[in-house]
Amino acid sequence: MHVVIFCWEFPPRRVGQLADYVRELAAQLVKNKVETYVVTSHDYLMGQSEELEGVEIYRVVNPVRAHIGVLTWVLTLNQEVERAAASIYYDTDKRIDLIDVQDWHFIPAAVTLKKAFGLPFIYSVESLEDHRSHGANSLFNVAIKSIEQLGMCEAERIVVKSEWMRDEVIKFYKVSDDMVKVIQPGSSAWISDVLETYISVAEGTKWIKN
């Protein structure tokens, strides 16, 4: 199985705890014989890619340097994420099975790749804009929520880390119960749950790609 993970943070770039979580996830996937690629962002660690513990890491830099805020920064970075992901797709002879999008930032890229190649994606929710902004509804927050909404609609599966988050996702985005899978990091079943979800998404969407 070939999996591409999108995440806006990956060591050495750490914004929160997601960076180290994704590093551990990628390492465990490699141990379980999954070909794993990570597409992430870094301002100067470039070069085409780096192999670390069997994981192929693609770091992209924002093509537009002057930004109004994090939202415009994210939206131009998405095209670079698409470029890196497309390179992986063509270099592996189109053998990518799915994309695992960690949090909302690279949802636009994942949706475009889905429309272009029939590649399914999983939306792994770390947090929601409603929690981060304490329910604020400025135009900025609403725009980010619209991207989260897009992810909820287009994802093959939504993965959350707690029962509480499952209820929050259902409450805010009205997704059906069976779309959301709770996988608790640190639990003994963690990586086998992840693998099971990957396999079920990849198997369930084979017909779209062909």
Added chain:
Amino acid sequence: MDKELTVMMLTWEFPPRVVGGISTHVYNLSRSLAKNGVKVYVVTCDFPGAPQHEVVDRVEVFRTDSSKSPSPDFVTWVYLMNMNMQMEAAMLVKRLDGRVDIFHAHDWLVANAGIGLKHVFRKPLIATFHSTQVGRNGAQYMNERTIHETEYWLTYEAWRVICCSNYMVSHARWAFGLPEDKLVMIPNGVNVQEYAECKNAGLSRFRERFALPEEKIVLFVGRLVYEKGVHVLVKALPKILEGVNVKIVIVGNGYMEEKLLNLVKEMGLAHKVIFTGFVDNETLRNLHRCADVCVVPSLFEPFGIVALEAMAAESPLVISDTGGLSEIAEHDITGVKVYPDNPDSLAWGITRVLLDEDYANQLKNNAYKKVQENHDWDKISQRTKDVYETVLEEYYKSFWT
């Protein structure tokens, strides 16, 4: 290359959505390309009442969700709109089994979508630059810098950058540091037949809506924004009135409208200026035909399609000697050129045309001949097709194929 050349045009405006000059440009270019055997798909923003899919003279038009959810600012809206446009265009290309040879983006407003599609489908991207942020009103403030850098990003990713005048070619080289072999100059076109078709009766009745019989009509058409120099025309009015009785008709919308209304009021000349707002094509063509002189007083003008339209409508032309505008007309032969940002010079040019009928007739006849020779869409689309074919030859030698 025995199969049909297929191009996907990306533009944020296409009729009936008309904001600036890009809409008309893409409309005419696409139809002419289709006539010259190119399969054209246009992907553009939606518009109230316009269908999601239609075929216009063999051009397939797809209108995508232009992100109606609220955005904090214009740049963010543009990026979100691009996100939708790119997704829907990707779906369309997949449905066509990837049979698109070239993506052609018009201005930074569709940069993200064009660049994303280029990499996802590994097909060449061509960009037409109709203007630049540096030229419009600079790139000092944050939003302006973001736009400027997005423009730079588009030139970086494009296989060729098309500009509509020699002035714009050198401006783009300077603004983005582009190599010369990336730039191509193809002038803008104008549809001469459209003006010939509207020689209708009842023009004097139509004229009465705008001016008294003894008033000459001075026509301005354009967005009411700083770089178009409408305020210079208003400031020239007292000087013009010293020599000729005129009415200025100002067609267009823009953020300067209120400022201009106040300026006219302060000058005590509200009875000599009419603001029509945005008008439909038929009204505009009739106005062109009634006008005694058409004025393009721009401070910055990459091309100046309104000048071509005046020439096609056989209306005498006064333009400011700047940018691409300057390349359209020759002084004293196809128009009158005046100093930009100079009300006295502008008043002189307008008065000269209005007081000498023979001179005015000579100008407009020469101008009409010139647009027929140099700005015919058929020839322009042929040159555009040549650029596509050159780029495709390079593409077939690249590692993407």
